[in-house]
Amino acid sequence: MANYELLLDGEDRPATNRRSPRVASLDVFRGLCIFLMMVVDYGASIFPVITHSPWNGVHLADFVMPFFLFIAGVSPALVYKKVPDRLEATRKAVLRALKLFFLGVILQGGYFHGVSSMTYGVDVERIRWLGILQRISIGYIVAALCEIWLSHQTGWEIGFFKSYYSHLCVAFSLSAIYAGLLYGLYVPDWQFKVSPATSSLPSNDSSVYMVKCSVRGDLGPACNSAGMIDRYVLGIGHLYTKPVYKNLKECNMTTNGEVPESSPSWCHAPFDPEGILSSLTAAVTCIIGLQYGHVLAQLQDHKRRLESWSLFSVSIFGIGLFLAFIGIPLNKSLYTISYMLTTSASAGITFCILYLLVDVYGFRSLTFVLEWMGMHSLSIFVLVSSNLAIIAIQGLYFHDRKNNIVSIVHR
The missing domain is CATH 1.10.600 (Farnesyl Diphosphate Synthase)
Known part of the structure; x- marks a missing residue:
């Protein structure tokens, strides 16, 4: 066949x-x-x-x-x-x-x-x-x-x-x-560090961001349990650094693929669409x-x-x-x-x-x-x-x- x-x-x-x-x-x-x-x-x-x-x-x-x-x-x-x-x-x-x-x-x-x-x-x-x-x-x-x-x-x-x-x-x-x-699953508040090697921001220093969650059953890009599982099991450094949610209006991504500092903190976070869950x-x-x-x-x-x-x-x-x-x-x-x-x-x-x-x-x-x-x-x-x-x-x-x-x- x-x-x-x-x-x-x-x-x-x-x-x-x-x-x-x-x-x-x-x-x-x-x-x-x-x-x-x-x-x-x-x-x-x-x-x-x-x-x-x-x-x-x-x-x-x-x-x-x-x-x-x-x-x-x-x-x-x-x-x-x-x-x-x-x-x-x-x-x-x-x-x-x-x-x-x-x-x-x-x-x-x-x-x-x-x-x-x-x-x-x-x-x-x-x-x-x-x-x-x-x-x-x-x-x-x-x-x-x-x-x-x-x-x-x-x-x-x-x-x-x-x-x-x-x-x-x-x-x-x-x-x-x-x-x-x-x-x-309960998703607590979480923080992450973005280094110049993985960030689209024109910065020479690493930046630490805090994401406020403390929710259960949220299906948004910031506080879903799928991302939490990947961060705990795989480690945030091993996730996809260019998730499509950066194209959301909230993230205000420029034509050069840069996310402004004024955007919500989760816009800078990696997320793997082929994750574990x-x-x-x-x-x-x-x-x-x-x-x-x-x-x-x-x-x-x-x-x-x-x-x-x-x-x-x-x-x-x-x-x-x-x-x-x-x-x-x-x-x-x-x-x-x-x-x-x-x-x-x-x-x-x-x-x-x-x-x-x-x-x-x-x-x-x-x-x-x-x-x-x-x-x-x-x-x-x-x-x-x-x-x-x-x-x-x-x-x-x-x-x-x-x-x-x-x-x-x-x-």
Whole structure:
């Protein structure tokens, strides 16, 4: 079958699936994820409306991460469809997840400082441990372990889930733990130090800021428990230094990316959108994707597949909108349950459309570029996220080094 290994380029395909017909829409969907990532990374400066929402709400960029997680969840249902040795399968899944995690640390931990300095290296006291690939690896291993250990139990049959009700129990448990910690933990007042190396402020001295909280269940950027957990467990020096909430009006960020001293203290604080607490609901997105993989692995009829996917997508989309209506905001930085459900459903609907176009009607000539990108998704991700592709393009100039494509676009 097609490239089922999340962002891995066709690695370690199962022998049991080698004779199965190729499902090209999986590669197309994966290629679409890479394409959207490139569009929002390089097009946001031209079209700010597509960039991440500063806090509540969703823009185009806020769909990229759930789409990656969704397709990462589909793969275990196909790779581990038949597992003769669960321990060996677990070992391979863990090893694969660890490789992806540490590759993410290298790419997004701070080694590559950008296209301007063309330098690398990072202070281990400032290294960022969590990021895009790290989150995908966490979601993937959760989905893989569910598939390896919980897919062959007898029990209820809930629609097309058959014996996979235990996966839904895991998803519900992760969501319940997330909600309990997000709304139940008390967040005290906290302070942090900003040094010139991590601050956008034109200052030569470190500044100490105090954030007044003393609340429970706050979902704002300053006093949410997700940030508190990351500060305690990871350390504030290991968090993302350019959170999108700095684009909020309260922070008054300038066009140069500087936050004035007069802005609220939390505007200067780091915050990781791929943090520990939000990884719980992110893993649920992978479990949702896993159920789509079950349909693909067990149902051979196009109509039945599309009916099952459509029903599931519409159902969870409706639940997500209902939760947003009753007050649980759509928030990518916190990866709220309403956001998780609506974006997962959007990924499911998008996959249905691609499956219908590519695998049912055979319009592969229209999507061959995306299919190729999907088959080489990890390589493209490395080139894009490390800025190696941009640095290579920047190296081509006319007369003066400033006369290059990258500089011209940013003018």
